[in-house]
Amino acid sequence: MSRMPLVWLFVSVITVVCLSGCRDNDEDDNSVLECNPACEAGTVCEAGECVALGGDGDKQEADVEVDGFIDGDTDEEVIVELPLPFIVDEQGRAMILHGVNVDYGVKGNPAQLPVIPEDEPIRLSRDLGFNLVRLLLVWEGVEPEPGEIDQSYLDQIETRVDQFAAAGMNVVLDMHQDVYARRFCCDGAPEWAIRDDGESFAIQPQWFLNYFQPAVVRAFDNFWAYDQGEHQDLQDHYANMWKAVVERFKDHPAVLGYDLMNEPHPGSDFDAGEALGLGAAEDSPSPAFDRDKLQPFYQRIINVIRQVDEEGWIFFETRYGAPGNGSPSFIEGLVDPRSGAPRLAYFPHLYSVSLENNQSYNPEVDKTIENWETNRALEVDRENWPLLIGEWGLDPAWEKSALFTSKLLAMADRRMAGWAYWSWDPGGWSFLDSDFTERDWAGMLARVYPQKISGRPEFFSFDPDARLFSLTYSDREGVSGATEIYIPASRHYPEGWTLEVSDPDGSWSMEWDAELEIVRVTTTPDSDGHTLTIRPSQNSD
Numbered sequence: 001m002s003r004m005p006l007v008w009l010f011v012s013v014i015t016v017v018c019l020s021g022c023r024d025n026d027e028d029d030n031s032v033l034e035c036n037p038a039c040e041a042g043t044v045c046e047a048g049e050c051v052a053l054g055g056d057g058d059k060q061e062a063d064v065e066v067d068g069f070i071d072g073d074t075d076e077e078v079i080v081e082l083p084l085p086f087i088v089d090e091q092g093r094a095m096i097l098h099g100v101n102v103d104y105g106v107k108g109n110p111a112q113l114p115v116i117p118e119d120e121p122i123r124l125s126r127d128l129g130f131n132l133v134r135l136l137l138v139w140e141g142v143e144p145e146p147g148e149i150d151q152s153y154l155d156q157i158e159t160r161v162d163q164f165a166a167a168g169m170n171v172v173l174d175m176h177q178d179v180y181a182r183r184f185c186c187d188g189a190p191e192w193a194i195r196d197d198g199e200s201f202a203i204q205p206q207w208f209l210n211y212f213q214p215a216v217v218r219a220f221d222n223f224w225a226y227d228q229g230e231h232q233d234l235q236d237h238y239a240n241m242w243k244a245v246v247e248r249f250k251d252h253p254a255v256l257g258y259d260l261m262n263e264p265h266p267g268s269d270f271d272a273g274e275a276l277g278l279g280a281a282e283d284s285p286s287p288a289f290d291r292d293k294l295q296p297f298y299q300r301i302i303n304v305i306r307q308v309d310e311e312g313w314i315f316f317e318t319r320y321g322a323p324g325n326g327s328p329s330f331i332e333g334l335v336d337p338r339s340g341a342p343r344l345a346y347f348p349h350l351y352s353v354s355l356e357n358n359q360s361y362n363p364e365v366d367k368t369i370e371n372w373e374t375n376r377a378l379e380v381d382r383e384n385w386p387l388l389i390g391e392w393g394l395d396p397a398w399e400k401s402a403l404f405t406s407k408l409l410a411m412a413d414r415r416m417a418g419w420a421y422w423s424w425d426p427g428g429w430s431f432l433d434s435d436f437t438e439r440d441w442a443g444m445l446a447r448v449y450p451q452k453i454s455g456r457p458e459f460f461s462f463d464p465d466a467r468l469f470s471l472t473y474s475d476r477e478g479v480s481g482a483t484e485i486y487i488p489a490s491r492h493y494p495e496g497w498t499l500e501v502s503d504p505d506g507s508w509s510m511e512w513d514a515e516l517e518i519v520r521v522t523t524t525p526d527s528d529g530h531t532l533t534i535r536p537s538q539n540s541d
Contacts, residue, residue: 085387086386093481095453096449097131097132097418098447099133100421100422101134102116102160102425106138106187112140114136114160126516129449132169133170135171135172137173140187154249161173164254170256172257175259179207183201184213185203195234196214196218199214199218200214211270226297235297242301242304246309255312257312257313258312258313258314260302263324269285270321271321274321276325277322277327277354290319302314311343312343313343317348325368326374327371331379333383346383348372350408373411373415388420389412389418393421393423405444416459449469451485453473467497469535470532470533483520490517495539498536499532500534
């Protein structure tokens with residue numbers, strides 16, 4: 001959500017331990033069996049029991065290589081193409097998603113619903129090239145009383161989803177929370193799900209300070225204590241609430257997937273020094289929180305969602321705080337029990353503590369972007385997750401905010417990561433003024449980028465100063481359809497642009513959609529791959 005100075009000092013996210021969801025051997029039974037408590041390291045959940053990897057067991061641990069693995073029994077190298085670490089469409093094309101969060105108004109709206117003009121999604125799609133919206137909804141709105149799903153609330157959410165569907169945008173439903181619940185200033189859990197044990201609470205002058213109130217800390221601690229007391233029903237309700245949402249939206253053509261929880265806060269496991277960028281203490285609770293609380297929570301929700309939807313993508317975030325400022329996350333080993341390749345997408349946020357505290361960007365000192373890239377790269381390379389930045393944003397009035405923005409967007413291209421800006425609602429940090437007109441820097445968000453890639457993406461970049469874009473991809477079996485690139489021609493190429501393709505003449509074709517500003521390029525298989533370059537036409541400066 002929109003930040004105030006020191007916000008990341010007070011935020012934490014949750015990670016998850018390797019907990020396999022197991023399918024019953026009966027092919028007619030789609031139930032998912034869990035191991036409870038979660039299996040320890042070196043074991044995997046099968047048919048509800050923890051089974052050792054390697055040793056005398058039937059399972060053997062594989063040594064994974066870039067292009068394949070070594071068979072554990074024979075030491076023979078078997079080349080296996082790993083699942084593509086990108087979200088893919090129905091034709092197998094890799095999707096790159098640029099978009100926005102809608103919207104901060106959920107927090108102040110008594111109905112807890114996004115408020116956006118009916119035709120605004122069309123403008124976001126056509127004027128800025130956005131193909132993604134992270135649409136906020138809240139637990140309190142879905143389940144106002146225990147076990148009672150408010151279908152009228154979901155009707156209103158569906159109306160907003162339909163708006164974005166009409167604009168051709170993909171929707172990720174984000175179960176938002178900040179400071180646990182509305183009673184504590186913000187949004188999230190219903191009143192009946194607040195278990196604060198009578199601890200004290202006093203509203204603070206800045207919203208994020210409420211995270212340190214004893215009642216808020218206790219409410220989070222009780223939520224995470226799934227196997228440690230009398231509050232297991234909280235996560236069970238949360239899972240069943242998600243199940244109801246997924247049942248409602250799984251067949252909606254615009255709904256790409258589900259963001260399990262916004263910025264999960266560790267409660268008393270929050271490491272303030274780490275969140276400030278001072279490094280984790282030797283006895284930091286962050287690794288244990290991620291592995292023992294957050295990760296099992298995520299796995300439970302994933303397993304429940306897969307009972308009703310095997311196709312939708314499931315998005316998950318890091319703990320609130322330090323990872324957003326560039327520190328490591330300790331989530332690993334999440335299992336998608338669907339048949340086929342996993343559809344789990346990594347959706348961490350990125351906010352600079354230094355930038356927000358100083359309201360100025362100093363690239364010599366502030367290494368948030370560099371640290372974030374390093375740690376996220378290690379995590380996604382290890383787990384083979386698609387990477388998207390679920391939230392990033394700033395006040396455009398801050399000194400050198402444009403430089404921070406350009407470096408962040410270049411990094412996202414370098415990592416071939418999607419992103420969703422925080423947030424749309426006009427004024428504040430938005431790219432729109434309060435009168436809905438574009439701010440000058442809005443054009444920085446309207447970049448040339450590949451929305452769909454017909455193969456395996458290898459590299460892409462856009463230099464806004466030179467207005468030079470390049471994409472390299474290789475062929476991938478089973479992929480069909482054209483590569484689609486958004487080119488904001490009216491904004492960045494008023495005198496025209498040219499497309500160069502590395503393939504031989506006659507082996508490729510293109511089609512320009514002037515209304516959507518999308519070029520569709522069809523190539524034939526080529527062992528050397530394909531490089532597409534877009535630059536200003538020779539008639540432009």
